[in-house]
Amino acid sequence: MDIDVKRIAALRMAVARQGEMDRSKWWNTKGLLSRVGELAISRGFPKSHVFARARAAFAVASSRSEEVFNPPDSYTLWRLPVEIEDQIEDAWSGWLESPDEWKDLLERIDAAGSNDLVAVLTTLELVSERTVNRTKGLRRADDLKSVPLKMNGESVIEAIEVLAVAHGSSEPGKLAVPFIREEDFPT
Numbered sequence: 001m002d003i004d005v006k007r008i009a010a011l012r013m014a015v016a017r018q019g020e021m022d023r024s025k026w027w028n029t030k031g032l033l034s035r036v037g038e039l040a041i042s043r044g045f046p047k048s049h050v051f052a053r054a055r056a057a058f059a060v061a062s063s064r065s066e067e068v069f070n071p072p073d074s075y076t077l078w079r080l081p082v083e084i085e086d087q088i089e090d091a092w093s094g095w096l097e098s099p100d101e102w103k104d105l106l107e108r109i110d111a112a113g114s115n116d117l118v119a120v121l122t123t124l125e126l127v128s129e130r131t132v133n134r135t136k137g138l139r140r141a142d143d144l145k146s147v148p149l150k151m152n153g154e155s156v157i158e159a160i161e162v163l164a165v166a167h168g169s170s171e172p173g174k175l176a177v178p179f180i181r182e183e184d185f186p187t
Contacts, residue, residue: 008160009088011160016054016057019175051092051095068175076163130158135166
C-alpha cells in the first residue's frame with residue numbers, strides 16, 4: 001500500500017493544532033504547534049523541534065481521543081492501519097533532513113487560525129473538494145463522543161481526509177472522535 005504519508009502527517013498537524021487549548025480545547029496542549037511552542041522547544045531541539053512538537057501533540061491528541069471514545073476494531077486519525085503507521089514512522093527520518101519545509105507548514109497552519117477546521121484544511125489544500133462535499137452534514141453519534149463514518153468507494157487517502165475533516169463535527173471543549181470500522185476502511 002503506497003500512500004501519501006506526507007499529507008497524512010500534515011493533516012495530523014493541522015487537526016492537532018486545531019485541538020489545542022488556545023483553539024478548540026479538545027486536548028491539553030496550548031500553542032505547542034504555534035510560535036509559542038517553537039520558542040519553548042527549539043532551544044533544546046534546534047533542528048528537530050518541529051518533529052518533537054508534532055510527536056508530542058500527536059501523542060496528546062491520540063491519548064485524549066482514546067480517553068473520550070475508544071472504538072474496538074476501528075481506525076481514527078491517530079490510530080491508522082499498522083501498514084500506514086509503519087510508512088509514516090519510516091518517513092520521519094527522511095523528513096528530519098528538511099525541517100524548514102515542515103516549519104513552514106506549521107507557520108501556515110498557525111496563520112490559517114480559525115475556529116472552522118474545514119476552512120483551515122481547505123485553505124492549506126490538505127483536503128479535496130470531494131472530501132469536503134462528502135463530509136457535509138456529518139453528525140455526532142447519540143453519545144456525542146463519536147462520529148461514526150462509513151466509506152463508500154473512497155481511496156485510503158480520502159478516508160484519512162474524511163477522518164481529519166470529521167473532527168470539525170466536534171464543538172469547542174467537546175471532542176467527538178471520528179472513526180471508521182476496520183471492515184469499512186479501504187484497502
